[in-house]
Amino acid sequence: MDRRAFLEASSLAAATSLHWLRSGGLLGQLAQAAPTEPTAASNGAFIALVKAILPFDDPRFAALSPAAVSTRANALFGIAQDAAISGNLAVFDELALFASPPGALTSAELVLYPAPTGDRSQPATVEARIAADAKSYQVLSARWNPAQPTFSSLPLQEQRAYVMLWARSDLGVRRRFYRAMKSLIMATAYSMDEAWSVIGYAGPLLHFRSP
Amino acid sequence: MINVDADIAIIGAGAAGATLAATLSEFTNKRIVLLERGGYYTHEFFDQRELDMSVLYAQRGGRTTVDGAIPVQSGECVGGGTTVNFALCFDPRQDVWGGWKRDMGVAPFSFERSANDFGVSGLNMASALADVRRRLNVHTPSDDEINDNNRNFAAGCKALGVQTKRFELNMIDCIGCGYCGQGCAYDRKLSTMVTYAHDALRRNVHLIHHCEVQSIQFAQRGTQRVATGLTAIVRPTAPGSEKNSVEPGELAIGAKLIIVSAGAIASPALLQRSHLPDPNQLIGRGLVLHPSLPIAGVFDKELSNYRGITGAIYSDQYYSSHGFYYECLFDHPVAAACALPVIGSEHFALMAQYPKLAGFGLMLVDSVGSRNGVLWDEGRQTADIIYHLSEPDKERLRFAARRGVEIMFAAGAKEVVLTSDEQLGSLGSARFKNRQDAALCDRLQFRPCETFLVSSHAQATVKMGEDPKRSSVNSRGESHACKNLMVCDASVFPTSCGANPMISVMTLARYQGKRVANEMSRYGM
Ligand SMILES: Cc1cc2nc3c(=O)[nH]c(=O)nc-3n(C[C@H](O)[C@H](O)[C@H](O)COP(=O)(O)OP(=O)(O)OC[C@H]3O[C@@H](n4cnc5c(N)ncnc54)[C@H](O)[C@@H]3O)c2cc1C
Numbered sequence: 001m002d003r004r005a006f007l008e009a010s011s012l013a014a015a016t017s018l019h020w021l022r023s024g025g026l027l028g029q030l031a032q033a034a035p036t037e038p039t040a041a042s043n044g045a046f047i048a049l050v051k052a053i054l055p056f057d058d059p060r061f062a063a064l065s066p067a068a069v070s071t072r073a074n075a076l077f078g079i080a081q082d083a084a085i086s087g088n089l090a091v092f093d094e095l096a097l098f099a100s101p102p103g104a105l106t107s108a109e110l111v112l113y114p115a116p117t118g119d120r121s122q123p124a125t126v127e128a129r130i131a132a133d134a135k136s137y138q139v140l141s142a143r144w145n146p147a148q149p150t151f152s153s154l155p156l157q158e159q160r161a162y163v164m165l166w167a168r169s170d171l172g173v174r175r176r177f178y179r180a181m182k183s184l185i186m187a188t189a190y191s192m193d194e195a196w197s198v199i200g201y202a203g204p205l206l207h208f209r210s211p
Numbered sequence: 212m213i214n215v216d217a218d219i220a221i222i223g224a225g226a227a228g229a230t231l232a233a234t235l236s237e238f239t240n241k242r243i244v245l246l247e248r249g250g251y252y253t254h255e256f257f258d259q260r261e262l263d264m265s266v267l268y269a270q271r272g273g274r275t276t277v278d279g280a281i282p283v284q285s286g287e288c289v290g291g292g293t294t295v296n297f298a299l300c301f302d303p304r305q306d307v308w309g310g311w312k313r314d315m316g317v318a319p320f321s322f323e324r325s326a327n328d329f330g331v332s333g334l335n336m337a338s339a340l341a342d343v344r345r346r347l348n349v350h351t352p353s354d355d356e357i358n359d360n361n362r363n364f365a366a367g368c369k370a371l372g373v374q375t376k377r378f379e380l381n382m383i384d385c386i387g388c389g390y391c392g393q394g395c396a397y398d399r400k401l402s403t404m405v406t407y408a409h410d411a412l413r414r415n416v417h418l419i420h421h422c423e424v425q426s427i428q429f430a431q432r433g434t435q436r437v438a439t440g441l442t443a444i445v446r447p448t449a450p451g452s453e454k455n456s457v458e459p460g461e462l463a464i465g466a467k468l469i470i471v472s473a474g475a476i477a478s479p480a481l482l483q484r485s486h487l488p489d490p491n492q493l494i495g496r497g498l499v500l501h502p503s504l505p506i507a508g509v510f511d512k513e514l515s516n517y518r519g520i521t522g523a524i525y526s527d528q529y530y531s532s533h534g535f536y537y538e539c540l541f542d543h544p545v546a547a548a549c550a551l552p553v554i555g556s557e558h559f560a561l562m563a564q565y566p567k568l569a570g571f572g573l574m575l576v577d578s579v580g581s582r583n584g585v586l587w588d589e590g591r592q593t594a595d596i597i598y599h600l601s602e603p604d605k606e607r608l609r610f611a612a613r614r615g616v617e618i619m620f621a622a623g624a625k626e627v628v629l630t631s632d633e634q635l636g637s638l639g640s641a642r643f644k645n646r647q648d649a650a651l652c653d654r655l656q657f658r659p660c661e662t663f664l665v666s667s668h669a670q671a672t673v674k675m676g677e678d679p680k681r682s683s684v685n686s687r688g689e690s691h692a693c694k695n696l697m698v699c700d701a702s703v704f705p706t707s708c709g710a711n712p713m714i715s716v717m718t719l720a721r722y723q724g725k726r727v728a729n730e731m732s733r734y735g736m
């Protein structure tokens with residue numbers, strides 16, 4: 001393997017929790033046991049997520065495109081090829097699952113985020129966490145068109161609101177999914193030279209592009 | 212299977228391992244092997260790009276606590292953490308070592324230069340520290356080396372009557388590129404890669420990199436359990452690394468003394484993996500992380516932030532009352548983008564002002580909790596890091612965050628940002644528009660993954676002490692359960708060492724190295 005390919009293949013920096021997604025993520029071990037083939041829908045959800053997380057609606061960000069970022073994310077992190085990640089994206093895309101999450105997600109929650117004793121920062125039981133999520137979802141989704149039940153089909157501002165619902169969810173696995181996706185997409189975009197000129201970062205002092 | 216016979220095998224070529232290898236080769240003529248899981252990368256490899264240089268980090272920078280909340284960073288290369296760290300130097304804190312002597316029976320670790328610890332002439336912490344400081348050129352940077360980001364931080368503190376100090380740094384003729392975190396491309400940072408590991412190699416220490424030690428072997432001799440050797444896997448040499456000294460494949464090493472210096476996450480994991488008897492289940496338990504919360508400020512005009520020495524000023528004003536430090540630091544774009552709150556145009560509103568951003572971090576000296584620790588997961592073959600902030604620690608973080616926001620405003624920021632996605636009262640996100648709002652920090656919940664905290668100072672997982680019921684190794688670093696097995700790295704601290712750990716770790720390694728060289732007969736040599 002040449003140096004460039006090696007560096008790219010092993011560049012998981014900040015792609016926190018990628019290994020967690022790969023080994024099941026929101027769906028726990030289930031995603032591994034019953035791999036769903038990566039679908040056009042989950043790819044669509046990923047591109048929609050890229051657009052929600054990055055500011056392509058801002059003209060200053062025109063040096064980058066959603067296609068370039070998702071192609072690079074696939075090259076770096078193998079998103080599209082990975083069945084477990086696709087399964088997670090499918091759960092994220094399906095709006096109705098926010099109020100009533102699949103059983104696999106709640107068992108993943110129980111394993112990873114038991115309520116630590118003496119911690120008052122989140123509801124102790126998973127049922128209470130789901131109920132709290134369902135409540136915040138209700139407020140938001142009242143604005144949405146029930147005929148279009150997926151994240152990918154929401155208008156941009158509503159997509160962003162939905163992503164932040166995950167960021168502030170009472171379920172730890174949802175916050176983790178958000179953190180993982182955000183890190184992965186940010187790391188992909190802001191490691192591109194094109195992004196550096198946008199934000200006014202001059203880049204390395206060593207004036208060579210690594211081979 | 213390659214077989215290697217040695218007198219001393221050192222596992223891990225980081226802060227402790229490299230220092231031990233250099234010290235033991237300086238004072239003995241024993242055959243020493245130094246085994247490092249990562250590659251041997253030198254200045255030509257360091258290209259100042261965050262994603263590329265993640266190969267220098269454990270799990271490519273992707274290692275976190277099991278709940279995904281806190282990235283637990285450490286170096287994985289020759290030099291270990293010292294290759295990628297910010298060169299911030301703190302002498303070992305005598306108050307903390309005094310506490311360990313009192314509470315854990317740790318002894319003698321004298322800080323008087325005249326002391327002869329363990330009956331070894333000239334052995335004491337003061338002289339070990341002096342050696343390390345000299346080899347690493349630990350010094351205070353001059354006025355003209357301080358960039359705007361550090362200056363602003365100092366000014367903000369001053370305005371509020373918070374005392375600041377200048378860091379000491381292990382650098383020589385630093386050009387201020389600001390890329391310490393990606394490895395110094397100019398060999399100006401005196402990491403152990405360019406100092407002690409270099410010395411060790413010159414004295415014929417046998418370095419094997421790309422070498423992951425899998426387990427330590429024991430034998431029963433009478434009533435005594437004795438460490439006799441280890442097995443390891445040598446991976447093919449990655450592009451960009453120096454050549455290796457052995458072919459890839461399985462490796463078996465026999466040694467008279469085995470020293471584990473794999474860092475506070477990997478050392479307990481290796482001992483658990485090797486089934487070292489641990490009747491009280493202490494190994495791995497009581498981990499501290501120094502969780503750190505970045506604080507960013509938006510200024511009116513551009514300032515030097517990512518160029519110049521990253522960390523030059525800190526404040527320990529609240530160390531004795533609240534147990535935390537403010538330390539000036541700044542992130543490159545990838546790390547900044549991952550940490551800054553929210554998404555979309557609101558996130559970009561901050562990124563687009565990158566040259567006008569200022570940053571410093573608050574570093575909590577966290578308390579030991581028995582629920583926190585490292586657990587080797589046999590099935591998945593990974594070291595799980597289990598960590599929950601205690602309520603009192605959260606309370607201290609809230610106070611520190613609030614004061615930090617005030618300092619950033621006092622420094623002249625027009626907006627102050629915490630790396631949290633929480634909605635704080637009237638604030639849609641943790642973006643503060645005026646100083647009065649700083650009080651809203653009291654509401655921070657620190658739920659995992661919602662507020663971004665980061666750790667690069669894991670410690671205290673294989674604690675030293677004289678009571679086997681409360682510690683895993685004695686003051687010499689020797690296992691309570693097994694002869695000829697030592698642990699020497701950040702794991703053996705009974706609690707946090709109370710500051711950034713590098714110099715404390717290296718001083719300990721220099722000290723133990725000199726001791727072992729004078730106590731060879733203890734190990735049958
Ligand atoms: C980004 C960053 C910035 C930091 N900044 C500072 C700072 O400015 N000042 C400061 O004082 N401290 C800083 N630190 C912390 C400091 O670097 C560490 O505390 C110190 O390096 C710990 O020393 P150690 O010997 O315990 O472990 P390490 O230095 O981590 O060395 C352990 C070595 O063992 C190797 N290893 C692990 N497992 C195995 C195995 N199974 N087989 C073989 N080898 C193995 C690892 O690859 C590693 O190289 C920073 C750390 C990081 C990550």
Ligand code: SF4
Nearest residue numbers: 385388389391395400
């Ligand atoms: S800031 Fe100085 S020590 Fe750090 S990488 Fe640059 S030249 Fe080296």
